[in-house]
Amino acid sequence: MTVEKRKLEHIDIISTQNVSHDYNYWDDVDIVQRSMPEVNFDEIDTTTTFLGKKLKLPILISSMTGGHPDTKKINENLARGAAEAGIAMGVGSERAAILNKKMGDSYSVVTEYDVPFRIANVGAPQLIRQSRNALTDDEIEYAVRLIKANALAIHFNFVQELSQPEGDRNAKGIKNRVGKLSKKYKVIAKETGAGFSMQDALDFKQLGVSAIDTGGRSGTSFAAVESLRSRDKADEKKERVGRTFWNWGIPSPISLIYSNVELPLIASGGIRTGLDVFRGLAMGASLGGLASTFLKAALQSDKEVTNLISKLEVELKSAMMLTGCSNLRDIKKVRRVYRGRLIEWMNQI
């Protein structure tokens, strides 16, 4: 199984089948509204600064793809939309381009657009020796330069690796490498749907990472994705592991709370609307990140990406108006009421 082929299988499965966690914890974050908000919708200011760069909206197109010629168009549609709207974007794991330079342009296409904040991406398991060598410093530098990145996301995805037919199983030594890379780059420690614990966040702070993308349980489940891939490959054991861990992980809003170690935070995992972005911001995030929602738009056209961003913007601004917020700083003061299954976690933090 080549890395390139795997990327296409992920896109196919995620865009055509239900691979979400069974519960979206963002729905358990209610917002106390204001009936007399004293804010004019058209005067609402959504601009922000993230790691030194200005964005027009606090939205991130989360890391997804690149690595196969067919993915170039997806990244191009996303980059055009991100540039037009002035939002941040990440590319998917760049290992495919590191292993095969011919795949480079499926990622570097994003540099043809004026995206205000670009995030390179490598996997934490690939930073150490597995059945093959760890990525070298030069290879990581190549990944960063390939998309002229403003930051480097290191993604943590062990639940996926363990459910994957060809997954990596070593984790010793990752901390050391993350610490070294954090001296050289603005590193964003990124979960991919299982969430970070408080200890993880404290470790990241100590290692010198620049931001945390909290990616918890509520949205795309990579154990689910790998379970379906394993089923197609008649790998019964892995199919079962993926099914067993389908709903594994720390709920996204809890991962956000655990990660509050005075670093910029990205709320992600199950963010589907501008209201969800607002909920994440109210709970302390600087940006809200969406992946699968953007994938579906990007598979259609660049126009669909632009449409989606403008819908997210209207929803975000509506929530701001309904809570009397005229800028993003005001959102931090908005009262939340937690309910449902989220309370079970809240009570035991």
Ligand SMILES: Cc1cc2nc3c(=O)[nH]c(=O)nc-3n(C[C@H](O)[C@H](O)[C@H](O)COP(=O)(O)O)c2cc1C
């Ligand atoms: C098609 C697809 C491919 C992905 N590939 C990557 C990747 O290469 N690197 C990464 O850090 N995250 C990857 N992710 C994870 C997302 O960035 C995000 O953390 C996760 O999907 C949860 O967000 P969602 O619920 O909005 O989909 C991928 C997600 C999707 C949908």
